[in-house]
Amino acid sequence: MAGWDKKLLWCFMLLLAGAAAQPVMYPPHVCAVSGSTVTLPCTFTPNNTFNGTGVEVRIQVIRVRWCQNHQICHGSTPNVYDSRSPNNNNHRYKYLGDLKKNCTLQIKNVNKMEDEATLRFRMEVNYTMGHFTGTSGVNVTITDRTKLKIVSSRDNRQVAEGQTVTLQCSANCTFNQLEVSWFRDGQLLSESGPALLLGPLTAEDSGNYTCTLKIKQHLLSEPYSLSVRDKEEGQHGDLPLIVGVVLGILLALIALIVVLLIIKRKRAAEKNQRAVGGEEPPRVPDEVYSNIVTFDPQGGGDLDMEDVSYASVQFQQQNQRR
Numbered sequence: 520m521a522g523w524d525k526k527l528l529w530c531f532m533l534l535l536a537g538a539a540a541q542p543v544m545y546p547p548h549v550c551a552v553s554g555s556t557v558t559l560p561c562t563f564t565p566n567n568t569f570n571g572t573g574v575e576v577r578i579q580v581i582r583v584r585w586c587q588n589h590q591i592c593h594g595s596t597p598n599v600y601d602s603r604s605p606n607n608n609n610h611r612y613k614y615l616g617d618l619k620k621n622c623t624l625q626i627k628n629v630n631k632m633e634d635e636a637t638l639r640f641r642m643e644v645n646y647t648m649g650h651f652t653g654t655s656g657v658n659v660t661i662t663d664r665t666k667l668k669i670v671s672s673r674d675n676r677q678v679a680e681g682q683t684v685t686l687q688c689s690a691n692c693t694f695n696q697l698e699v700s701w702f703r704d705g706q707l708l709s710e711s712g713p714a715l716l717l718g719p720l721t722a723e724d725s726g727n728y729t730c731t732l733k734i735k736q737h738l739l740s741e742p743y744s745l746s747v748r749d750k751e752e753g754q755h756g757d758l759p760l761i762v763g764v765v766l767g768i769l770l771a772l773i774a775l776i777v778v779l780l781i782i783k784r785k786r787a788a789e790k791n792q793r794a795v796g797g798e799e800p801p802r803v804p805d806e807v808y809s810n811i812v813t814f815d816p817q818g819g820g821d822l823d824m825e826d827v828s829y830a831s832v833q834f835q836q837q838n839q840r841r
Contacts, residue, residue: 543622543640543653550660550692551629554734557693558615559657561622563642569649580618582643587636592652599638600624631661665692667740669730677746683718688730688740698733720747 544562551557569578585600586592599612615623622640639656672685688699694713701708701715704726708715711733717724727742 543642543655545640545653545655545657548658548660550662550665551626551634552665552690552692552694552697552732552735552738553630553661553663555629555694555697555732557626557629557634557659558695559624559626559638559659561616561624561640561657562620563622563640563653564620565642565644566649569644569646576646576649578644578646578649580642581645583614583616583618583622584641584643585612585614585622585624585638586641587638589639590652590654592639592641593650626659629659629661631663634659635661660692662692663735665690665694665738667730667732667738669728669740669743671743671745676744677748678720679748680721681719683716683720684745686715686717686728686730686743686745688713688715690738694732700731700733700736702729702731703727717745722747722749 542564546560549557549559565578565580567577568575570576583600583602584592584598586596586598589596592598598608600608600614602614602618611627611629613625613627615621615625622642624638624640626634637656637658639653641650641652643650667688667690670687670689672687678684686701688701697713698711699713701710703724715728715730725745725747727744729740729742731737731739
């Protein structure tokens, strides 16, 4: 009995080694809207040969399985998909892969009670010790509420007439293959896909767009405003900006020229003033006139003519200055 336990343990270790050596590539964490269809892209890389007991054996994939919340996904573990018993599989789970490299799984009409789990893929070959399971798995989360938003193929919300634009209704959770209702200014449009193609655009395409899921009418996106410009306006839409920049540069140059002219004229006026005025003649000291004395003919003695002579000389000097 002890030998049998050791054999089981040895087989179990070989299974884990096979899983580590032959990886399965899962998508990252998946968040899905309740009622939507979710696709889990998956790839695996099987070995062509296996060397378990010192003898190299050529192997071939004969069975693939998907299960929920089980680390190994082997034996009698319940499966959501089993290629050996397709009649017993859940009809909502559809295998889109093959027995070579593709292990993609699709889940329709997802719901929180049945589908929120960690799913793992297992490959079984024609040699028992060559089986392996991708133990990391993919986590699927189901939600009844998600925030929708509209993403445009163009960065600018103002689009020229005649061009095309694609509006994508997206969310933080996946809702593949769900019908989407589109509205423009509150009016229902005929399109029902997650992407809305508009074009060639006309003025009638301008407005506020919103989207919602048909099965979740309460999930309404925020409005996306689209403005369609006239074709000529679109071609020359940047002309006012260019003209404004050019005028600004010209005004700055004119202001600079005016300032330079004012400075130049001011300097020229100062130079001319110095040239016309010349140098002032040296002033005669007052002491020259203080000793001037004249004789009074009427006998009045000497007459001090200091003031008279000084006034006369001063008058002449003023005339010269003028």
